[in-house]
Amino acid sequence: MTHGLTLPTRGELQLLKEQQVILDNAGAGICFIRDRLIQRCNRQFAHIYGFENPDQLVGTSSEQLYPDSLSFRQLGVRAYPSMLRGERYTTELQMVRRDGSLFWCRITGNLISTDSPSLGSIWIIEDIDEQRRxxxxxxxxxxxxxxxxxxxxxxxxxxxxxxxxxxxxxxxxxxxxxxxxxxxxxxxxxxxxxxxxxxxxxxxxxxxxxxxxxxxxxxxxxxxxxxxxxxxxxxxxxxxxxxxxxxxxxxxISERKAHERALLRAHEALEQRVAERTRELESVVANLHREIEERRLAEERIRHLAQHDSLTGLPNRSLFDQRLETQLQQAAATGRKLAVLFIDLDRFKHINDSLGHHEGDMLLRTLAERLRQGAGHENTLARIGGDEFVTLLNNVEPYERIEQLIHRMQNALTPPIHIGAHEFSISASIGVAIYPHDGSDIQTLIKHANTAMYRAKANGGNRYHFYNHNLDREAVERIELRNALYQALRNSEFELHYQPQVSVVEGRIVGAEALIRWNRPGKGMVSPACFIPLAEECGLINEIGKWVLENACAQLKAWQQCGLNLRVAVNLSASQLDDPCFYDQLQSCLERHDLQPEHLELELTESTLMKHVDHTVELLNRLDRLGVHLSIDDFGTGYSSLSYLKRFPLNTLKIDQSFVRDLCIDPDDAVICRTIISMAKNLNLTVTAEGVEQEAQLNKLAELGCELYQGFLFSRPIPANELTRLCQEYIPPEVGRFAI
Incomplete structure (x- = not known):
């Protein structure tokens, strides 16, 4: 009697022997793990780790195969979630042989049964040390x-x-x-x-x-x-x-440039001497004919004042129109082509606002003179208002003459200008309209040149652009988009998506970043890169920011009511920080939704923080006293210094995804991330990595001590209901139980 036990049959014994032969002759190491104890392994597995036969490993803990306890535990944290989903887990890491030497290997693991994880897992080990060398x-x-x-x-x-x-x-x-x-x-x-x-x-x-x-x-x-x-x-x-x-x-080429400057100075000095001698001669002639000429000069002075700009001395719009009309009549008779260039100084208003009236006039006169020299005496340059100028080129054949003129004017503006204690480098955006292709009258030519100039400015400034009829269509589309943006808030066309923020060590969702989306009727989703700059330009960004804050707080309260303990991050614009009502609006929003301030995080970019440092420090200190969490978004891409960074009451630094993207292949990015994380720890700040898309990136961030991450590796930005379901279905990993 076997008392209920069934002895294996001859065929079953034969099958076990054949399986053992296969295992013993496999080219890779194979082992069976349960509760991180080695239950069984083949001869190749033992040889890889420096043991003579598998029996020396059976029944022992797999921790002896790792360089240290931390890497032993971390693999458990990383491997368990994917294996529990029935997926194969593969990674490369350093392990240790019996003699204490380290080597690189590739490991692949599967649970025997996802329904019964306690049955254990099977692991395949490959020695890749040669590949590393x-x-x-x-x-x-x-x-x-x-x-x-x-x-x-x-x-x-x-x-x-x-x-x-x-x-x-x-x-x-x-x-x-x-x-x-x-x-x-x-x-x-x-x-x-x-x-x-x-x-x-x-x-x-x-x-x-x-x-x-x-x-x-x-x-x-x-x-x-x-x-x-x-x-x-x-x-x-x-x-x-x-x-x-x-x-x-x-x-x-500094030496060559020095020679050129010396030659230019000599040429200017010669011109000045010639001008001085000419003035002396004119003075003698004028004295001889003073009485006769006084009336004529007075008449010419009046006519000049009527036709020239009083500040720069350049022709004004009236004189320019007269000369252009004359050239248009001649061109119509001879079949010639003309070009009108509309010139607008880049960022001049911002610079001029920072200067006094006298210094601003000096700067504009200097720029006008440089443009006049670049245009040449043969072409008419006129100032038609503010920092806007027009030039008439009365012979554009060959067409290269237009670009030659543009380059001369751009080069004339290139050297820095010194006004008092200030130094300025100012460029210009230039639009070109050609007669008769782009218009046959004065108003049309100037209008189309102005439209082309705005395209040059929209492309970054310090550029030129030739008019084409597509520019009118694009201008109309931009107006339509702007009008649609005004309606979007009223018609509830915006929605929020949320990207989870996850603990690197525990794999647990601890928060989410609120990201705005515009579902434009009949057009589909519009990229924030298209409408956020437009919202800033037309003054809607504060209203949109209030909408985001209100809806993010409402969703946060809804999550709390269903038992989810999350922190929600909201991005702030520089315009919102400049709004004197922002602090009161924020406090009112928190009270309206019955939220504790520590559950809300406000994200600001480095450039936003550095815009008005004293004002920003005062506001952030008030927010910090209120209890709201504060973080720097896209850290490392701006120009903040440590001396300023210490002044801000921050809680979190977010490493920009540009440093995370090549973290595992670019040593420089790894050094930058390590430095940011070390600096943050010294300042008692939490570090969140953005844009994590690969398992290797997450492993490296864990090694560097990063606390939180977000990115496509875990989840894209998703609607609130999907994030709710993701949090409710989430199973915390049983650290270290089912991995090798």
Missing amino acids: ASEALHALHHEQQLILDHAMVGIAFMRLRKITRSNQRMAEMLGYQLEELSGISTRAFYPCDESWEEAGQRHREVLGRGDMFSTEIQLVRKDGSLLWCDLRSKAINPDNLDEGSIWILMD
Whole structure:
């Protein structure tokens, strides 16, 4: 009698032997784990970890295979959620052999049954240490290439996202840096001001995106603050994706520029001497004919005042129209083509508002004189109001003459202007209309040139654009979009989506960021990138911000009532911070929905924080005393300094996704993330990583000590009801139970 036990049959015993032979001869290590104890493994598994036979491992804890207890626990946290969904979990990590040596391996695991996780899991181990050594050999090859670059006679650097990733010794010498200081540095450090840096970025992205070589002569700043002129040339590595980077070549042309300036000064001095001699001669002639000429000069003075701008001395709109009418009549008779150029100074109003009346007039007179010199005496330049000018080119054949004139005027504006203690670099946006193709009368030509100018300004400024009839259609579409935006608030066309914010270690949803979406009737979803700038331009951004805050608080209260303990983050604009009523509106909203302030987080960008520092510090201190959480969004992309950062009562730093994207492949991004996290910990701030899309990124962030993350790896932004369901169906991982 077997007392209820059934002995295995001969066929079953044979099957077990065959399975054991297969396991023992498999090329990869295979093991069976239950409660993180090794129940069974093949001979290859034992050999990989330095054991003579599998019996030495059976019944022991798999923790002995890890370098430390932390990595042992972390794998459990990462592996369990996907395995519980019936998915295969695969990753690469360092483990330890019996003799204590570390090696790299690839592990793959599956639960035996997702319905009964306690039955254990099967794991396959592959030794990939040789592959890792091959990767290190590739790194050595990169080093050899760097040696070649270091012996070049010109400065060479590789850029990505306007940061230097690699450079040669000559580049460092030209700019006054040590070679290692250039790695990861932003190119902003080489420009005299933010405006010139941004303008250069706009110009070179357009050229590189076409696959062309970008070439220019530009004035840069050395580390010690001294200036140098460079011949700069650039080529994109991949024109279809500029984020892959570009190569830059610099040649120092400061000496040549110095010679050119000396020649220009000599030429100006000669012109001044000629002008002085001419004035002396005119004075003698005038004295001889004073009585006769007085009446004629008075008449001419009156006529000049009627036809010229009193501030700049340029022809006014009336005189310009007369000359244009004359040229139009001649062109109609001869078949010639004319061009009208409408010129608007970029950001002049903002600069002029910061100056006094006298200094503002001096600046405008200087700019007008430079434009006059660029236009030349043969072409009419007129000021028609404010910072707007028009130029008439009465012979546009060949067409290249138009672009030559534009380049002369742009070059005339390039040198910085010194007014008192201030230095300014001002560019211009230029629109072009051609007779008779773009109009046959004065009003139409000027109107179309003005429309083309606005397109040039919309493209970033310091550009020119030729009129085409599509611009009228685009202007109409922009007006329609603006009108539709006014109706969107009244018609409840906006909605909020929420992206979960998740604990890196626990895998638990702790909060969500509220993101606005516009479901425009008949048009579908409109990108926030299209309507948010328009809302700021037409003054609707505060109303939209109030709507977002109100609806986010209402949803937060609804979640609390169904038992969900979350913190909701809302983005703030600079305009909202400038609103003196914002604090009272926020406090009223919290009271209306019966919310504790600590459940609401307000996100601000670095540029918003730095706009009016003293005012912002005062407001944020009031919000902090109220109990609201405060965070910096897209940290690392602005220009805030630690001395200012310490003044703000912040709770959270959010690492911008541009640093997370290449975290596992770009050492510079890893250093930046490590630095931000370390700095945040020293300031007692929580760190949230944005844009996490890969398991490897999450593992690296865990290694660096990041607390929270959000991104497509866990979830895209989703409607509130989907987030509610996601939180309610969420199963907290049983840390360390079902992983190797």
